[in-house]
Amino acid sequence: MRSVKKEIRIVGFDDSPFIPRTKGRVPVVGVVFRGGDYMDGAFKTEVSIDGMDSTNILIKLLNKSRHKEQLRIIMLKGITFGGFNMVDISKLYEETKLPVIVVNRKKPDLKKIKRALKHFNDFKKRWECVEHAGKIHKMRIEKNKNIYYQFKGLAQSEVEKLIKLTCTRSLLPEPLRIAHLIASALIKGESGGRA
Amino acid sequence: MRSVKKEIRIVGFDDSPFIPRTKGRVPVVGVVFRGGDYMDGAFKTEVSIDGMDSTNILIKLLNKSRHKEQLRIIMLKGITFGGFNMVDISKLYEETKLPVIVVNRKKPDLKKIKRALKHFNDFKKRWECVEHAGKIHKMRIEKNKNIYYQFKGLAQSEVEKLIKLTCTRSLLPEPLRIAHLIASALIKGESGGRA
Numbered sequence: 230m231r232s233v234k235k236e237i238r239i240v241g242f243d244d245s246p247f248i249p250r251t252k253g254r255v256p257v258v259g260v261v262f263r264g265g266d267y268m269d270g271a272f273k274t275e276v277s278i279d280g281m282d283s284t285n286i287l288i289k290l291l292n293k294s295r296h297k298e299q300l301r302i303i304m305l306k307g308i309t310f311g312g313f314n315m316v317d318i319s320k321l322y323e324e325t326k327l328p329v330i331v332v333n334r335k336k337p338d339l340k341k342i343k344r345a346l347k348h349f350n351d352f353k354k355r356w357e358c359v360e361h362a363g364k365i366h367k368m369r370i371e372k373n374k375n376i377y378y379q380f381k382g383l384a385q386s387e388v389e390k391l392i393k394l395t396c397t398r399s400l401l402p403e404p405l406r407i408a409h410l411i412a413s414a415l416i417k418g419e420s421g422g423r424a
Numbered sequence: 425m426r427s428v429k430k431e432i433r434i435v436g437f438d439d440s441p442f443i444p445r446t447k448g449r450v451p452v453v454g455v456v457f458r459g460g461d462y463m464d465g466a467f468k469t470e471v472s473i474d475g476m477d478s479t480n481i482l483i484k485l486l487n488k489s490r491h492k493e494q495l496r497i498i499m500l501k502g503i504t505f506g507g508f509n510m511v512d513i514s515k516l517y518e519e520t521k522l523p524v525i526v527v528n529r530k531k532p533d534l535k536k537i538k539r540a541l542k543h544f545n546d547f548k549k550r551w552e553c554v555e556h557a558g559k560i561h562k563m564r565i566e567k568n569k570n571i572y573y574q575f576k577g578l579a580q581s582e583v584e585k586l587i588k589l590t591c592t593r594s595l596l597p598e599p600l601r602i603a604h605l606i607a608s609a610l611i612k613g614e615s616g617g618r619a
Contacts, residue, residue, distance in 0.1 A: 271615045272615075290614070294614055398462055407463055410463065418468060
């Protein structure tokens, strides 16, 4: 990515709400945006609750997609989908060749995450995903309003430009705000409060 | 509705693709837009293929919704959902108190529709929905590009203003373009070509 174009195609993924500690699969919605401007496409897939299939599912979904050639960036709302189904953003970047930006509204509490992951037999593999997501950076969007981001495959200055470009309607990049609205409507019948 | 405000809340509904002459239910997606500008919420429900439940399902969905108080207009991509599951826009308007605008990219072929509806035992009830949708009007969006609309509960001049306000990215009003993208992704895994 040389410079940030205003109409750069970004896909943002978020998962649907679900009842914790249940079994089964959870919808994951992807939204393709042109910059922060307007929606150009959508994805829908599913990952297993507390499974470890989300990285591979996203890789396959994107690599076989008709949108792939236009896409330049992946955004994720956090690195966990369907509970503790961890996305390995290093692998996601390597296998799609698309840089990844992870955005959180709250600072992820790594101690708490570590404690929760310790309950899984494959703790080591899951914790690796946390490590692969890299350092957590803070960015001020408005006065007293911060978001937290991690990234892979692009320069930090570009990440911040992309977040600024896409946070046009809220404290979340548009692809993630819209993915959240849709993912929540899929389960609840209509979208709820703020993302 | 006194005048058309730029940020007027509109909900647009479209159904997912399905295999004709099969049984079952089809997803219907609703998208809440502020004017032609940006998305504010989403709905997801289902109607039965070739059933007659779509009018009541939309009425219930809207009347119990947290978005209801803000909503001013309903837009539908055609009056048939899930095959020949007909929406009665008179009833939809009366029971939600929200004016309804139906938009089609092609002029509905009423003769063809009548022929198809004749296969149903309740032909009379289904044909009534076609009649309740009223006269089909043509509107030019761009040079040589027309859309067709019907409406209930507002003045024709307001309908045309609303279509102009919302056709910002294509020949379809934004709430319908986006509802189509999402509805198609729900079944196919990703959105396809143009709405």
